[in-house]
Amino acid sequence: MVTTDLAKYNNDWYKNSDFTRGFLTTLLWFICNRIFINSYLPLPVFIKIRILRAFGARLGRGITIKPMVNIKAPWNLEIGDYVWIGENVWIDNLGKVKIGNNVCLSQGALLLSGNHNYKKESFDLIIKDIILEDGVWIGARAVVCTGVTCATHSVLAVNSVANRNLEAYGIYQGNPAALVRQRTAATE
Template identity: 30%
Template sequence: MLVADNSARISKFADIDESTRGTKIRVGANSVIDSFVRIKCAGGTDDVVIGEHCFINSGTVIYSGNGVRMGDHVLIAANCTLAPVNHACRDRNQLIVEQRFSPSKGGIVIEDDVWIGAGSVVLDGAILRRGAVVGACALVRGELESYGIYAGNPLKKIGERT
């Protein structure tokens, strides 16, 4: 179920799934979901919560999975993927598709004033603390420090916002 503030702007070209399992998608005041953003209710039953004054650029895909919690003033550049879900694959005697999903690592938490660069991938269990910056094409797992600047793959802290 999509619940969006009246001031939120969601492009008519965005593709937002209607959940069959009760997942809610909330979009806060003055947030923008650009054309060709895909929000897919898959891999779990948790919610996608987008705070106020957020901007999600074209081509970004957000899976609901184990949940995405986004604070206020978050900027997500084009073609990013937020995937708070993990496929099970350990049993070689069973097809991967039959193994379903691994237990949650806590979903994805993105605090206020975070910027995620183009083409980045954010995985289940990632926590991006207030003010963090992620450079383009990064793979984000684990916790990023407040106001840290991160880039590369593997991801490394390269500086701090002062």
């Protein structure tokens, strides 16, 4: 049996990696995030976009960012064109998060690029990129886990958890998310 000993936890490799930007930049970002992005201040989206770009986010055109969005590290974020980010979305991007064009992140969606290795006594930090390809829809309160790629136009239903890659045009539901049907064009 494995026991956890958090006294042995060490993520110095992460603190010194390309994923981080140093103490002062991170502190300044946390303050700006809380005031301008993760708040109910009725700021125009173009101001939020300028702030995110100032901290290294690569952002396309026509992005919508609703109130109370939380982004851990904008320097690890790339967003394409015409992306909707709903209220209370949390992009916990310790690693890289790449979001394609025409993606919808519904209210309360959570993207987790970091996790811990529960099999190791030291509970090591695991960082893997998340990729949401063009046309993906992440439903309200759905979770995309570390290292998952959601292929083009896949859907993760409300309250579902994607801990494995989603196939193109697949609609996934549950915890863990399972393929329930294919996304097809409307016939009306």
